[in-house]
Amino acid sequence: MEKVFICVDDNALFQPVCDYGIYVAKTIKAEPVFIHVIESPELGENFYGLAAGGIVLGEKDMVLSQYGTFDEDSNKIDEEKSKAMLEKCVAMADEQGVKASTILRDGDFLDIIEEYKNEAKIFVLGIKGTNNEDVGFNATMLIKEMKVPALLVNKEFSPINSVLVAFDGTEAAVKTVKFIKDAKLLKNAKKYVINVNNNAEESQKTLEVAREILKGENAEFVSVSGDVPGDEIIKYRRANNLDLIATGAFSKGFFKKLILGSVSQDILQNALVPILVLA
Missing domain, CATH: 3.40.50.620 (HUPs)
Structure with a gap:
């Protein structure tokens, strides 16, 4: 069965992305797959300065130096919130008579999405990024790198006539x-x-x-x-x-x-x- 991958985040476009994603899946008779990536923090620019200056740190030490100690409790909270968000997505699909599945992953958004590009008929995602920039970085790079059609959502749902x-x-x-x-x-x-x-x-x-x-x-x-x-x-x-x-x-x-x-x-x-x- 064809799959529509719906990339969801806890932001202002969450509901429209879900609505359009379900609509697309119903219309083309595909399985909606709601996917959320808990993105790992990137290494800061000063890491390279440390290395260039002769101080070589392990990856974990470098991340700790930038972000402080890892907060396992906080990570668990993020995971629980993400699970609840995906459960809400499935419930919305159920209300419209559509059986949906979910994927929750940790890591880099693009690396993880790339694993599913051969399964995807289309990606549906919000056009704004996490910092509310007009063209989100993930949306831009997904289009450039994945070579899969993408529906970029920027408004409340309405049928496509x-x-x-x-x-x-x-x-x-x-x-x-x-x-x-x-x-x-x-x-x-x-x-x-x-x-x-x-x-x-x-x-x-x-x-x-x-x-x-x-x-x-x-x-x-x-x-x-x-x-x-x-x-x-x-x-x-x-x-x-x-x-x-x-x-x-x-x-x-x-x-x-x-x-x-x-x-x-x-x-x-x-x-x-x-x-x-x-x-």
């Missing part, structure tokens, strides 16, 4: 359009394909590629002019109240700017809907 695809004609964009055509999750959703280009003729030529792929689908193809593709995509999404944005992870367009560009924070704050990122 429409999807906006940022299309620039690149290989990643073509792959994204093919994915939304075949995806069980988006079978009944209306597809909107948008190309941002100040050259209207060139834009229409680019959209012809998407039209051919989505022939026979409930789809609209939109050409808009503008100098900042991300801004135009967000404005169109807002004006038409669309439910989801889909994009390729490494296209030259929207998502690259979302993660790496100087306007990334503004774009993400204004997206207001989940983003489906294809590897």
